[in-house]
Amino acid sequence: MAKFGLACEGITDQIVIENILCGFYQDLEDDDIQPFQPPYDATTQKQQEGEFGGWEMLLEYLSQKRFRDDVLNSHYTVIQIDTDICDHVNFGVPKDTSCITTFIENVKLKLIASIDKNETFYEAYQEKIIFSISVHSLECWLLPICKDLKKEKITSCFEALQRECKSIKVEKTYKIYDTLSKPLLKNKKLRTISSQNSSFKIFLDTLPKNLNQLQFDS
Numbered sequence: 774m775a776k777f778g779l780a781c782e783g784i785t786d787q788i789v790i791e792n793i794l795c796g797f798y799q800d801l802e803d804d805d806i807q808p809f810q811p812p813y814d815a816t817t818q819k820q821q822e823g824e825f826g827g828w829e830m831l832l833e834y835l836s837q838k839r840f841r842d843d844v845l846n847s848h849y850t851v852i853q854i855d856t857d858i859c860d861h862v863n864f865g866v867p868k869d870t871s872c873i874t875t876f877i878e879n880v881k882l883k884l885i886a887s888i889d890k891n892e893t894f895y896e897a898y899q900e901k902i903i904f905s906i907s908v909h910s911l912e913c914w915l916l917p918i919c920k921d922l923k924k925e926k927i928t929s930c931f932e933a934l935q936r937e938c939k940s941i942k943v944e945k946t947y948k949i950y951d952t953l954s955k956p957l958l959k960n961k962k963l964r965t966i967s968s969q970n971s972s973f974k975i976f977l978d979t980l981p982k983n984l985n986q987l988q989f990d991s
Contacts, residue, residue, distance in 0.1 A: 775807035
């Protein structure tokens with residue numbers, strides 16, 4: 774049984790969340806974390822053939838029996854989504870960031886509605902489900918690795934990463950995002966970087982604080 778399962782928009786998001794978890798819990802190993810959505814092929818470092826990612830596929834997955842089975846067969850499941858699409862007609866959450874905490878709660882309600890779409894599930898298993906909601910993209914969490922920000926940035930972060938990360942040609946690949954997020958494997962660096970982004974800090978604050986306190990099977 775996986776300690777953490779990852780339900781994300783894409784495989785680049787999966788590897789960033791994995792590195793964050795390994796930095797937060799220094800005793801956590803790669804084998805303790807399993808990608809659920811989209812399914813990942815470790816050999817090719819790509820999504821499994823015939824499988825798809827993206828936020829619409831994530832919402833569909835959350836409503837399926839496969840998600841419910843994955844939650845039951847892991848200790849925790851992390852659901853990651855970017856909020857750049859939240860005002861899309863098929864998502865329907867206003868992009869109002871005047872209060873980041875309230876905004877994230879509204880996005881969570883949409884994800885919970887998807888979880889309960891076909892069968893009521895969330896209330897009974899909410900302690901096993903952790904939300905990782907990046908405002909407005911996971912690249913905004915990574916940007917402070919490359920540039921010390923005077924003010925929090927939540928828009929156009931991918932383009933900013935491409936400009937600011939001088940030693941890496943930033944492209945949407947698993948390998949590059951693994952390299953970009955490697956500094957987050959160090960707990961002190963993780964704390965420093967997360968302090969520069971509100972949604973990043975909120976995610977860390979929702980994680981169980983001590984790995985030794987988690988009731989894992991041997």
